Amino acid sequence: MREFEAERERRAALGDPAWGKGAQLPAEIVRSIQKFQVGEDGDGSALSGKADLAGDPVYSEAVRLFIAEEQNHARMLKLLLEAGGAGTLDGHWSDAAFVRVRRLLGLRVELLVLMIAEVVALAYYQALRDGVTDPLASEVAGRILADEERHVPFHCLRLREGLAGLPRPARRAVTAGWRGLLGGAAALVAVDHGPALRALGVSRGAFVARTLRSSGWMARAMSGGPLPASAERGAGVGAGV
Numbered sequence: 001m002r003e004f005e006a007e008r009e010r011r012a013a014l015g016d017p018a019w020g021k022g023a024q025l026p027a028e029i030v031r032s033i034q035k036f037q038v039g040e041d042g043d044g045s046a047l048s049g050k051a052d053l054a055g056d057p058v059y060s061e062a063v064r065l066f067i068a069e070e071q072n073h074a075r076m077l078k079l080l081l082e083a084g085g086a087g088t089l090d091g092h093w094s095d096a097a098f099v100r101v102r103r104l105l106g107l108r109v110e111l112l113v114l115m116i117a118e119v120v121a122l123a124y125y126q127a128l129r130d131g132v133t134d135p136l137a138s139e140v141a142g143r144i145l146a147d148e149e150r151h152v153p154f155h156c157l158r159l160r161e162g163l164a165g166l167p168r169p170a171r172r173a174v175t176a177g178w179r180g181l182l183g184g185a186a187a188l189v190a191v192d193h194g195p196a197l198r199a200l201g202v203s204r205g206a207f208v209a210r211t212l213r214s215s216g217w218m219a220r221a222m223s224g225g226p227l228p229a230s231a232e233r234g235a236g237v238g239a240g241v
């Protein structure tokens with residue numbers, strides 16, 4: 001949790017990107033960012049309610065700070081779209097479906113589903129940061145990416161605790177199933193955002209492959225394996241998250 005608080009202070013000190021300089025965004029990138037903006041813009045009430053039920057106030061507070069970071073992503077993407085002369089969408093079918101499914105779930109499964117979104121987002125913002133020519137868009141993507149890189153180990157650690165009570169084969173089945181769903185979700189996003197990804201220089205297949213490759217250590221960490229050193233720093237493990 002201290003990691004989240006430190007990040008909040010760092011963010012306040014850093015201030016916002018210079019929105020006034022405007023952004024030159026190709027149409028396919030605008031459409032793609034609009035959809036991700038809707039996805040980031042949840043209120044998180046379902047997740048924080050479930051986190052409260054878990055009865056761990058430190059975790060509840062960390063989840064609130066996590067949700068605030070996601071809302072900041074939505075805010076930055078909105079301002080980026082405005083800087084590029086574009087608006088936001090009211091909603092997107094994939095997001096509505098996602099929210100509906102998540103409402104039905106308990107904390108563990110909710111986190112597994114949320115982790116799918118987080119890991120796909122990692123690959124997406126990385127592609128955007130590295131592939132977009134507009135400097136403002138690249139800066140916003142880089143900032144969001146840095147947050148997502150902390151979110152993933154944060155959820156992994158909680159899931160590791162949540163799955164620890166299961167026998168090893170069941171844990172394996174859960175993480176294998178999770179990776180299967182992740183591959184499916186990455187493929188859907190790759191098709192839906194195909195033109196934008198192409199403009200960013202990433203093929204659909206490469207996007208899916210990248211997402212799946214990055215999930216190996218996460219699956220191992222969830223089922224009791226170690227977190228890589230870089231992820232451990234990101235999650236603020238030493239800081240008691």
Ligand SMILES: [Fe+2]
Pocket residue numbers: 040069070073121144148
């Ligand atoms: Fe996010």
Ligand SMILES: [Fe+2]
Pocket residue numbers: 070118147148151
């Ligand atoms: Fe995130």
